[in-house]
Amino acid sequence: MSVLSKKRMALLPGDTGKFAGILSGFILLLAVLPILTMIVMSFSGASNLDFPPSSYSLQWYKAAWHTFVAPDASDVLSLGQAMATSLLVSCLTMIFATLIAVPAAYALTRCEFRGKAVALQLMSLPLVFPMVVLGLALLLVFDSLPFHLTTSRLVIAHVILALPFVVKNCTAAMLSIGSEVEEAARMLGASPLRAIVDVVVPLMKSGILAGMLLAFIVSFNEFTVTYFLYTIDVMTVPIWMYSRTVSSLDPTVFSFAVLIVLIDFVLIWALEKLVGEGGVSF
Amino acid sequence: MEHQSLTQTAGVIHARRSHGVSPTARAWLFLSPSMLFLGVLIAASLLVLRMSVGTKGAEWTGFSLASYAQLLEPYYLKSLLLTLRLALISAAIAVVLAIPVAYTMSRLTSPFLRRIFLAAVLLPLLVNLLLQSYGWLVILGPGGMLNQTLMGLGLIKRPIMLLYNQNGVLMGLVQTAFPLAVLPIASAMRGVARTYEEAAATLGASRFQVFRQVVLPMSLPGIITGATLVFAYNASSFVVPLLLGGRRVPMLAVMVHDQIAPLMNWPAASAAGVVLIVTTLAIMTLSEYITGRRRRLLEASQ
Numbered sequence: 001m002s003v004l005s006k007k008r009m010a011l012l013p014g015d016t017g018k019f020a021g022i023l024s025g026f027i028l029l030l031a032v033l034p035i036l037t038m039i040v041m042s043f044s045g046a047s048n049l050d051f052p053p054s055s056y057s058l059q060w061y062k063a064a065w066h067t068f069v070a071p072d073a074s075d076v077l078s079l080g081q082a083m084a085t086s087l088l089v090s091c092l093t094m095i096f097a098t099l100i101a102v103p104a105a106y107a108l109t110r111c112e113f114r115g116k117a118v119a120l121q122l123m124s125l126p127l128v129f130p131m132v133v134l135g136l137a138l139l140l141v142f143d144s145l146p147f148h149l150t151t152s153r154l155v156i157a158h159v160i161l162a163l164p165f166v167v168k169n170c171t172a173a174m175l176s177i178g179s180e181v182e183e184a185a186r187m188l189g190a191s192p193l194r195a196i197v198d199v200v201v202p203l204m205k206s207g208i209l210a211g212m213l214l215a216f217i218v219s220f221n222e223f224t225v226t227y228f229l230y231t232i233d234v235m236t237v238p239i240w241m242y243s244r245t246v247s248s249l250d251p252t253v254f255s256f257a258v259l260i261v262l263i264d265f266v267l268i269w270a271l272e273k274l275v276g277e278g279g280v281s282f
Numbered sequence: 283m284e285h286q287s288l289t290q291t292a293g294v295i296h297a298r299r300s301h302g303v304s305p306t307a308r309a310w311l312f313l314s315p316s317m318l319f320l321g322v323l324i325a326a327s328l329l330v331l332r333m334s335v336g337t338k339g340a341e342w343t344g345f346s347l348a349s350y351a352q353l354l355e356p357y358y359l360k361s362l363l364l365t366l367r368l369a370l371i372s373a374a375i376a377v378v379l380a381i382p383v384a385y386t387m388s389r390l391t392s393p394f395l396r397r398i399f400l401a402a403v404l405l406p407l408l409v410n411l412l413l414q415s416y417g418w419l420v421i422l423g424p425g426g427m428l429n430q431t432l433m434g435l436g437l438i439k440r441p442i443m444l445l446y447n448q449n450g451v452l453m454g455l456v457q458t459a460f461p462l463a464v465l466p467i468a469s470a471m472r473g474v475a476r477t478y479e480e481a482a483a484t485l486g487a488s489r490f491q492v493f494r495q496v497v498l499p500m501s502l503p504g505i506i507t508g509a510t511l512v513f514a515y516n517a518s519s520f521v522v523p524l525l526l527g528g529r530r531v532p533m534l535a536v537m538v539h540d541q542i543a544p545l546m547n548w549p550a551a552s553a554a555g556v557v558l559i560v561t562t563l564a565i566m567t568l569s570e571y572i573t574g575r576r577r578r579l580l581e582a583s584q
Contacts (some may be wrong), residue, residue, distance in 0.1 A: 005559050024386040027379050028402040031460050035405060036419025037427060050425035056503050100315035109310035114306045120315055122320050127447070128566055129323065130518030133555040134352040136542065137326030140552075142332060167316070167421040176390050221410040223519045228539070238410050250420060264409050265401070 035261055043252035049249065064255035078146060079256070082240035086220060089236060091152060091156040095218035097166045098161070101211060105170035110179060127164045134160070135228030142229070150234045157229055158219040165218060166208050166211035169275070173207020176199070210275045217267050221260075284447060300472035327559065334552035349553035358537070363555065366532040368448065368519040372455040373525075376512045377454070380463035384504075386495065387464070407461035415459060416526035422450045422526070454522040456558040459515045463508035470504020500580075503573040510569035514562045530542060534558055 029036075045055030068079050107113070108120065126134070134157070142153045149156075177200060183197040202206070223238040228237050237260065245253050264275065302505075303311075310317075352358060384405070390396045406414065421427045422444040429441040444450045474497055482492045507574030520535040527533070533541075534554055541551035 007529075020382050020386050024383040024399075026359040028399065030379075031406050031457055034421060034457065035409060035416045036417075037420050038413060038417040042303060048425065049420050049422050049423050051423075051427040051430065101465050102317065103312040104316040106307040109303055111309035111312070113309035115310070119309075119317075123316070125320065126313050126323060128514050128562055129327075130514075130521050130555070132518055132538045133327070133558055134323065136538060136551055136555050137330045139323065140320070140329045140544075140548075141326045144329075152549050156319070156322060160323050163316060163319060173317055215478065217408050221408060222413050223410055227520075228542075238412050242412055245416070248414065253416060257410075257416060260413060261409055265405065268401050268408065269397075272400055 006259040032111045038254050039258050041251065042258045044251060044254075047251070047253075060255045064252045067248075067252060069276075077242060079237070081163045082235055082237050083233055085151065085154075086236040086238075089154045089158060090216050092151075092155045093162055094264065096213050097154065097159045098208060099217040101163060101166035103200065103206065105167050105174050106200070108167070109171055109174040110182075123167050124164050126160050129279050135225040137200045138225065139228045150231055153229050154226060154234070154236065158215075158222055161222060161225065162215035162218045165214040169211035169214065170204065172181050173210075174206035176201050176207075181227040193257065200240045206274050210271055213267050213271045213274070217264060217271075290541075311347070316538055330552045330555050330559075333548055334556045336549045336552075338547055338549055349549040351551060353553055353557060358554075361532045361534055361537055364448075364532070365517055366561070368452055368455060368531075368533065369513045369519075371460060372452055372516045373509045375452075375456045375514040376460050376463040377467070377509045380460060380467050380508060381498075381505070384464050384467035384471055384501075387468045388474075403461045403464050407456055411458055411521040412525070415454060415521055418454050418457075418526055419445065445526060446530045446533055448527075450492050451523050451527045451531045451533075452527045455516045455519055458519075458522055459512040462511040462515055465510065466496065466507040467501060467504045470501035473504075476499045505568050506576075510565055515567055517561055517565075519560050530543065 039049065041049070041053065041244055042060055043056045043058070044053035045057035045059060046053050046209040073231055104123070108116070108123070136158050138153065167234070181203065182195045182200055186192065188196065221238065222236070224243070226236055226239055226243070230236065235243070241256060244250060283321075297479075326467070328384050332342070334349055335345055336342060337346045337348065353362065368472060383399075387396070387399050390399060419426075423429070424441040425447075426444075428444060429438075433437045433441070444453075478496050478500065479492050487495065518535050518553045519533060519541065523533040524539075525537050527536075529536075534557065538551045538554045538558070541547045541554065
């Protein structure tokens with residue numbers, strides 16, 4: 001039966017035509033073209049932005065390394081400091097977003113309660129909320145507080161932005177488990193909390209990890225909201241890069257950019273491996 | 283029988299352990315940490331709303347609609363229309379480009395190809411917009427890739443200006459929001475069972491007819507969702523017009539920032555922000571209404 005249907009399917013025109021395949025490959029190439037261009041430019045031997053570059057060298061990588069080990073006096077903040085801030089903010093965002101998203105996902109999948117529709121709507125609100133307004137609004141809130149927050153205000157903003165991604169991945173993972181496992185654990189004498197912590201959470205590990213990775217990526221690459229909230233002594237790598245190129249584009253930035261794209265690509269690849277193709281939820 | 287009584291006992295124990303807390307209260311307890319963060323978002327938006335009817339210098343105490351009236355001045359009105367137009371065009375282009383990609387993605391069988399495709403879709407969404415805009419600066423510049431190609435093909439004689447005008451911004455908008463169109467459409471198309479396609483093909487439909495008359499209509503909710511997401515995302519796009527448009531393509535989000543950074547005019551920035559929120563929410567609600575109605579119609583017909 002299955003052999004038959006397989007054979008039949010191959011003959012039927014429902015299969016992706018070669019034309020559609022090539023067309024979509026081309027469109028996707030265009031979609032990643034800016035990233036590819038940047039990677040090629042970082043190996044440029046010329047000092048202008050003409051493409052393709054007239055010669056190739058590692059000069060910008062050397063210059064970038066020099067910036068990293070011996071920061072210019074003109075830079076307000078060194079790349080090392082910005083990198084440290086970025087990593088700290090991204091890690092904290094990842095941890096907090098996950099800690100708050102797991103119980104939320106539990107409530108959204110396992111409980112029937114009043115206001116569930118509202119809760120679901122609220123959870124996806126940060127996805128569609130205009131980022132500029134979020135930046136402006138948070139700036140208003142933080143500036144009217146009687147005390148000063150620096151790194152933590154970036155973390156709060158990033159947690160809000162990353163929350164929908166983590167909740168969606170945790171929800172998808174929890175839906176795939178089914179409630180029998182938890183009921184069995186409870187029947188065997190586990191308290192409701194223990195059933196969640198010791199049985200449900202380990203089973204949804206890959207979904208949680210996928211959410212964590214997404215939270216990290218979102219926070220690590222965030223620019224718009226951070227641009228409203230950064231202070232002169234606490235800035236992330238994207239802000240540092242922007243402040244460096246605001247007057248003219250400096251090709252050393254391309255080398256840093258390649259590094260960041262590489263990190264992103266590894267994380268995305270790991271994400272796909274973790275949850276399988278088509279498993280990442282948005 | 284014995285099993286049943288065991289379940290009942292467990293149920294009783296469970297009920298006693300949760301101290302008679304109602305399921306609603308328990309669910310909201312689990313939700314409370316996330317709601318705390320979302321509460322910050324909502325409180326912040328209310329502050330923006332309050333600020334937008336304040337007056338410069340007396341942001342919290344004054345009341346005037348001057349900031350909204352200012353938005354009706356030709357300069358700001360032009361910016362609003364420009365924003366809506368660019369968002370609309372970019373949504374249309376992104377959806378047209380996304381449909382073949384989403385269809386291919388939903389029908390790919392090789393796991394490796396699927397991962398490559400998904401990675402290529404996710405990269406433009408997740409990689410820092412700033413970096414992608416740098417890439418665009420190289421592509422669109424006077425000596426850049428696009429101008430070289432066009433000159434190589436003999437289509438133009440002198441480099442044409444692509445940066446710092448609407449064309450460049452539009453290209454950037456389409457590319458950065460493209461994944462938001464692909465993902466919902468692909469998931470809708472994955473939901474169209476192959477049996478429908480097979481049935482259509484058996485009845486003599488050509489490959490293109492199957493796609494146009496079966497797959498496309500059935501994945502329309504996904505297409506609408508994709509278009510809406512791109513529109514909403516691009517209507518409030520900030521980085522792309524900032525870097526690729528310079529100051530010559532004043533989209534609304536850039537104006538919000540300009541009102542704060544050099545001008546310190548908080549009420550004006552807030553009023554422009556409120557317009558952005560209202561636009562986004564209106565378009566999302568409209569799309570929800572359309573897709574919901576369509577889904578009900580589909581369900582009724584089945």
